[in-house]
Amino acid sequence: MARDVQITIDCADPAGLAVFWAEVLGYRTQDPPAGFESWEQALEAMGVPPERRNDASAVVDPGGSGPRIFFQRVPEHKQVKNRVHVDVRAAPGLTGDARMAALEAEAERLAAHGATRLHRYEPAPPLGAGHITMADPEGNEFCLD
Numbered sequence: 001m002a003r004d005v006q007i008t009i010d011c012a013d014p015a016g017l018a019v020f021w022a023e024v025l026g027y028r029t030q031d032p033p034a035g036f037e038s039w040e041q042a043l044e045a046m047g048v049p050p051e052r053r054n055d056a057s058a059v060v061d062p063g064g065s066g067p068r069i070f071f072q073r074v075p076e077h078k079q080v081k082n083r084v085h086v087d088v089r090a091a092p093g094l095t096g097d098a099r100m101a102a103l104e105a106e107a108e109r110l111a112a113h114g115a116t117r118l119h120r121y122e123p124a125p126p127l128g129a130g131h132i133t134m135a136d137p138e139g140n141e142f143c144l145d
Contacts, residue, residue, distance in 0.1 A: 006068045007086070010078075011138050018057035020137055021069055024088060025057040025114050028101035030068070078139045087131075087145040096123060103132045103144045110134060110144075 010015045012104075017031055036042035043053045055073045091102035100123065107117050114137035123130035132144040 004067070006070050006142050008070045008072060009140065010074040012073065012077065013054065013138070014057035015054050017111075017136065017138060018059050018069075019037050019083075020114055021071075022059045022111060024115075024136075024142075025059070025061070025066070027042050027066070027069070028062050030058040030060050060115050082141045085140070086142040088142060090144045095129065099123070100130050101131070107132050107134060 009021075010016065022028055032039045036045065039051070039073075058068055058070045058073060060068050069105040088106075090106040091099040094102050100120075107115070111117060111134075115137040116139075118133040118135055118141065120132050121128070123128055133141060134144060135141050
């Protein structure tokens with residue numbers, strides 16, 4: 001039986017990283033619980049002190065098919081390369097120069113939202129289609145594929 005999954009990202013600024021990844025993936029910030037117009041209202045009602053209100057955040061696929069992505073505050077900063085990373089399919093169906101041009105355009109768009117470009121890998125047929133490695137605003141690597 002297939003299971004639902006959630007991807008969890010450790011970070012220093014859950015709300016900020018949630019906004020970034022919502023932009024990358026076309027997701028939206030998860031709505032507050034029923035009966036509340038905002039997360040601030042909900043957290044206040046739950047008795048969460050102001051200094052803890054950015055301990056977690058989440059984004060969801062508006063279409064309901066993609067996994068929920070949960071961001072949790074941790075005290076330590078990222079120190080080494082990710083062993084697991086997200087591949088953002090930014091050029092589906094494209095090959096060669098058209099593919100790389102689409103990846104470059106997406107890399108530029110995401111850089112304007114705080115991403116850092118790390119490396120471009122050129123196409124290497126027959127198996128290597130080419131991709132661009134990026135980092136989110138906290139240094140977590142992901143690929144534009």
